[in-house]
Amino acid sequence: MALKLAVLASGGGTxxxxxxDAVGAGTLDAEVALIASNREDAGALDRGxxxxxxxxxxxxxxxxDDRLHLLLEETAPDLIVLAGYLKLIAERTVRQWSGRIVxxxxxxxxxxxxxxxxxxxxxxxxxESGARITGVTVHIVDEEYDxxxxxxxxxVPVLDDDTPESIQQRVLKxxxxxxxxxxxxxxxxxxxxxxGRVYGSEPDPLLEDDRS
Numbered sequence: 001m002a003l004k005l006a007v008l009a010s011g012g013g014t015x016x017x018x019x020x021d022a023v024g025a026g027t028l029d030a031e032v033a034l035i036a037s038n039r040e041d042a043g044a045l046d047r048g049x050x051x052x053x054x055x056x057x058x059x060x061x062x063x064x065d066d067r068l069h070l071l072l073e074e075t076a077p078d079l080i081v082l083a084g085y086l087k088l089i090a091e092r093t094v095r096q097w098s099g100r101i102v103x104x105x106x107x108x109x110x111x112x113x114x115x116x117x118x119x120x121x122x123x124x125x126x127x128e129s130g131a132r133i134t135g136v137t138v139h140i141v142d143e144e145y146d147x148x149x150x151x152x153x154x155x156v157p158v159l160d161d162d163t164p165e166s167i168q169q170r171v172l173k174x175x176x177x178x179x180x181x182x183x184x185x186x187x188x189x190x191x192x193x194x195x196g197r198v199y200g201s202e203p204d205p206l207l208e209d210d211r212s
Contacts, residue, residue, distance in 0.1 A: 003030040003187040006077035008085040009037055013044025015083035015179055020051050022180035029187045034075045038087050065090035079186055091143050099193035101141035104179050106171045108153055109137040113146030123164040132158050136174050138182045140193055152201045154178050
């Protein structure tokens with residue numbers, strides 16, 4: 001049976017598009033039942049509408065977390081997928097979907113993570129630090145930013161002539177490759193989370209890095 005996904009995104013939704021493309025290509029055995037955002041102008045919502053996926057904007061307000069939680073309960077996903085979603089998930093929601101909320105981060109956590117570390121800020125920090133390697137992390141979401149148990153990571157080199165923009169493009173390419181693969185691992189029942197650790201993931205030779 002296909003994995004039922006609810007995707008949350010705050011921006012343009014390129015990772016969401018990679019998921020839609022993988023479903024369409026038959027490499028991800030999943031149904032995208034919902035794309036929701038905290039931003040009315042999020043490009044991810046337009047991508048969802050174009051694909052025939054239910055697309056909902058949840059406006060800010062004191063009851064934001066409750067309304068998002070109810071929307072997710074109504075959707076009843078097997079997995080909640082954060083794809084460039086910039087709000088902390090409420091503790092109530094994390095508890096209800098414990099071990100079934102995943103996020104992708106554009107660096108090798110625990111480095112360059114935490115509150116305020118998203119988008120270009122991450123790549124600027126990597127470059128300023130002098131790090132020679134960055135990468136992509138897919139992890140389980142808990143009550144803190146970027147602290148949940150890691151499912152898998154992929155290293156990406158930092159080159160001598162890199163800018164934050166060039167690092168972003170190289171990392172984003174790998175995000176689009178790795179996220180649908182990890183979701184397929186969940187669809188195949190390979191991933192389990194026990195006592196704060198992830199079991200069942202493994203390095204994927206098809207994701208070995210190059211310098212493109």
